[in-house]
Amino acid sequence: MNYLKLCLFSVACVALLYCCGSSGPGNPDAKSADKFNRDTLILHIHLLEQKINSDKALDYNLGASAVAAYQDFFTHFPKDALSAEYLFKAANISMNLKQSAKAVELFKDMFERFPASKNAPFALFLEGFVCENQLRDFDQAKKI
DSSP states (O other): OHHHHHHHHHHHHHHHHHHTOOOOTTOTTHHHHHHHHHHHHHHHHHHHHHHHHHSSSOOHHHHHHHHHHHHHHHHHOTTSHHHHHHHHHHHHHHHHTTOHHHHHHHHHHHHHHOTTSTTHHHHHHHHHHHHHHTSOOHHHHHHO
């Protein structure tokens, strides 16, 4: 029942996010609309994280939803301070969902776009780890 409520609330948040989008640079309310969309997306991510953390095992659909939300945030707010953390989390969940190619791509993006981030060294390590242990691509793992 709680999962159904979370799903419905998540759908409502995403719908609200897209309905309240800005009309472009000529819109005087564009900055406040971006702020609202950012806050709504952060709330959606927070709810997904709470559900993920409350379960003993990672549910595939819930994990995939979280990865999509993290990537959506990064796409809309690439220079935001939270983007580095969210990109790292998306990669980590992808790795745990055995979406190895996607995890490698996300770890690489995170390391290249946010080299000063506290998680950058971990992203580089985990990129090589996934190549070696999940993809069994030893040559690529050595290059990293």
